[in-house]
Ligand code: SF4
């Protein structure tokens with residue numbers, strides 16, 4: 001019998017009736033999309049459990065942390081340095097949302113033609129459906145795309161002034177780097193004030209190590225997906241990446257490492273989730289926040305394998321490494337800032353590094369086709385699809401451009417387009 005969390009949710013001022021409906025829909029979707037997969041690794045049981053307790057046990061843990069005077073920091077973007085949050089004993093929670101929820105409410109505040117991700121985080125708050133937002137002490141926004149930047153002003157009102165905004169520059173030149181280093185320093189100061197704790201070298205090193213190990217485990221998972229057949233489905237790999245944004249980082253790394261050990265064994269035996277020689281797809285573009293599983297579910301439902309995500313819920317989150325050979329807090333903060341400038345979001349101009357990443361990932365993961373995914377109205381990624389296609393065309397790899405939202409209305413149409421694309425791909429492996 002699952003534990004009853006109603007008292008906890010009501011203490012967080014949530015809409016219990018609507019929330020029950022949401023959990024019901026999520027549980028059904030998870031059963032249909034995830035639990036129906038064949039031949040899943042044993043290690044996925046942990047992640048199934050995490051999902052089953054997504055608004056339960058993890059929220060309980062966060063409330064326990066708050067009792068110990070630890071601060072809960074909600075974030076929306078992979079530019080927000082996790083190391084600094086952990087260095088003041090904070091709990092870092094990704095707040096991006098991947099379901100069509102509270103849309104009518106959200107559209108009272110923001111235009112209809114806003115991307116689904118922004119509408120979703122506004123909608124979750126307005127509909128009283130997100131326990132994570134309710135537990136936060138600080139919500140960190142950033143000046144990446146215009147939609148988010150302006151939405152945070154409204155979100156600040158809706159959350160009683162919890163939003164703090166980091167300025168992310170538009171260009172990766174010397175001035176941009178200087179601005180960003182100063183922003184990261186300012187953020188460190190803000191965290192110190194909020195937590196009433198001073199960041200010291202020992203804490204910063206310890207936090208950097210925790211995040212480094214988490215990234216290393218995610219990198220290992222990514223490398224394992226290069227094998228044919230891939231030892232894990234794209235759906236499961238996506239889920240792991242989504243969970244990495246809100247699970248306890250030490251436990252997450254431990255469980256993912258166990259899973260990767262199991263995947264190593266699968267590779268040795270040639271065991272995979274699809275047949276050897278199945279068509280291999282790289283997804284590139286806008287982030288897929290939990291529970292946005294739509295595109296992966298369609299592709300893998302057509303017996304192809306998603307082998308990588310050039311996305312913030314994916315490679316962009318863990319690809320860049322931190323140079324942790326620092327010997328003072330000041331130097332550490334600067335190296336952390338520099339590490340985060342090495343993420344290649346479409347909000348930057350120019351953004352040739354992302355194009356290189358797409359080419360590199362296509363080769364490394366032996367993808368036979370690239371699907372560029374942009375959330376509708378996500379201008380930065382919709383625009384960059386043009387350049388991404390050019391890179392992939394040169395490699396003579398088929399490219400498909402998709403723009404969609406979180407609704408299920410276009411599922412049939414997307415399936416038809418993806419089936420035709422897979423058909424046209426031929427034998428499917430790019431050497
Ligand atoms: S796509 Fe850009 S704005 Fe969105 S999470 Fe990634 S880095 Fe941040």
Ligand code: SF4
Nearest residue numbers: 115117145147286378
């Ligand atoms: S998906 Fe695109 S438009 Fe939406 S918040 Fe992210 S960068 Fe902005």
